Amino acid sequence: MRTPLIAGNWKLFKTISEATAFVTALKPLVAEVQGVEVVISPVFTALSSVAAAAAGSRIRVAAQDCYWEEEGAFTGEVAPGLLKDAGCSHVIIGHSERRQYFGETDETANRKTRAALATGLTVLLCVGETLVQREAGDTFTVIESQITGGLQSLVAEELKQVVIAYEPVWAIGTGKTASDEQAQQVHAFIRQLVAKLYSQADADQILILYGGSVKPENVKGLMSQPDIDGALVGGASLKADSFAAIVRFNS
Ligand code: PGA
Numbered sequence: 720m721r722t723p724l725i726a727g728n729w730k731l732f733k734t735i736s737e738a739t740a741f742v743t744a745l746k747p748l749v750a751e752v753q754g755v756e757v758v759i760s761p762v763f764t765a766l767s768s769v770a771a772a773a774a775g776s777r778i779r780v781a782a783q784d785c786y787w788e789e790e791g792a793f794t795g796e797v798a799p800g801l802l803k804d805a806g807c808s809h810v811i812i813g814h815s816e817r818r819q820y821f822g823e824t825d826e827t828a829n830r831k832t833r834a835a836l837a838t839g840l841t842v843l844l845c846v847g848e849t850l851v852q853r854e855a856g857d858t859f860t861v862i863e864s865q866i867t868g869g870l871q872s873l874v875a876e877e878l879k880q881v882v883i884a885y886e887p888v889w890a891i892g893t894g895k896t897a898s899d900e901q902a903q904q905v906h907a908f909i910r911q912l913v914a915k916l917y918s919q920a921d922a923d924q925i926l927i928l929y930g931g932s933v934k935p936e937n938v939k940g941l942m943s944q945p946d947i948d949g950a951l952v953g954g955a956s957l958k959a960d961s962f963a964a965i966v967r968f969n970s
Contacts, residue, residue, distance in 0.1 A: 723942065724882060724926055724949035725966045726758040726781060726843060727956025728811060738765040741959050742772040748963035749777065756949075757966055758809050758843075759956065763797055770806020781809035781843065784817060787830040789838075799831075799838035809841045811951075813869055815888045825868025832869060832881070841880045843928070843951065844869045846909075850889035859908055866912055875917050882926040883909055884951040890931025892953060899940045902929045906946035935964035942968050 733741065738761045749757055760781035761769045770780045782805075786796035802810055812835065813828035832842045846865035848858045866883065873881070885905050890897050897905075906927045914922035929941050930951030941947050956962045 721924065721926055721948045722754060722756055723968075724756040724758065724928060725962075725968075726760065726809070726811075726884075726928065726949070726951045727962050728760050728783065728814070728930075728951055728953050729762065729957060730783070730816070730953060731762060732957055733761055733765060735765045735768045738762075738769050739772040742769055742776075742778060744959035745778065745963060746773075746776045748959060749966050752777075752967055752970070755966055755969070759962075760809070760811055766802065766805040766807060774806075779808045780806055781811055782807050783811050783814065785810050785812070785831055785835055785840075787827075787834040789834070799835040799840055802835075803838055803840060807840060809843055809882075810835045811843045811845065811884075813865070814845045815847055815886060815891060819888075825865055825871075828869045829871045833873065833877075836873070836877045836880050839880075841882060843882045843884050845884045845886050845930070845951070847886040847888050847891075847931070853887065853889065858905065862905060862909060863912060866909060867916065870916065875921050878913075878917055878921055878925065882928060882949075883913075884928040884930050885909060886930035886951060888931075892932070894932050896932040896934075896937050896941075897929070899944050902941055903944035903946055906944065910946050933965060935961055938965045938968040 758779045758781050782802045785799045789798045812831045817823035835842050848861040852861050910922045926948040928949040928951045933950040933952045934955045
């Protein structure tokens with residue numbers, strides 16, 4: 720009932736020409752895949768070229784962040800409406816790198832989420848504990864406060880346009896994936912939390928992606944877990960063949 724979503728997060732990689740060449744290479748590799756949504760997120764400067772290159776294919780485009788105001792004297796910021804204008808359907812919000820290096824908090828992630836939803840973008844809201852938090856036994860408390868904070872004041876109708884990405888910080892870019900069971904445990908917790916905050920029906924429909932060193936070799940095991948609905952992929956999304964292999968996890 721939930722259509723799996725595989726999203727690539729390119730972070731600060733790829734020029735416009737590299738990004739559009741990737742789309743040209745990816746299109747035929749994923750054209751036949753059934754029942755999987757495919758999203759890629761280039762840097763801001765490549766968004767409109769990538770969206771143009773992906774037009775008419777199943778590939779959707781996400782930005783990696785946004786601001787919460789639509790316009791004004793906010794030097795350096797990019798508004799959700801401008802992302803739509805550039806051809807985005809999705810936006811990643813609250814990525815742990817934004818939290819770690821750029822002062823993102825649950826409150827700013829929530830403001831961005833509300834603004835993006837108001838514009839009609841689908842939000843990929845990222846949460847995840849650090850190694851210190853996991854080792855201190857705080858994983859569920861951290862996840863609960865990030866989710867509660869990130870979804871603050873959203874109504875059930877808005878939640879339909881939200882995808883949650885669970886990305887344990889200790890697994891991002893480290894080559895250390897959470898085990899299938901570790902990931903499933905947190906995903907199940909998140910789904911129960913959504914049921915508590917909204918309803919069981921809302922919890923049943925929300926997509927919860929796993930992120931953190933997802934590769935062609937480990938995606939199948941992760942995707943076989945009942946509460947893992949897709950993946951947010953960093954490093955392994957930078958090459959069209961490895962990203963396509965992840966999209967084709969079922970074949
Ligand atoms: P990784 O990154 O796949 O390179 O670990 C995931 C992410 O940061 O979204």
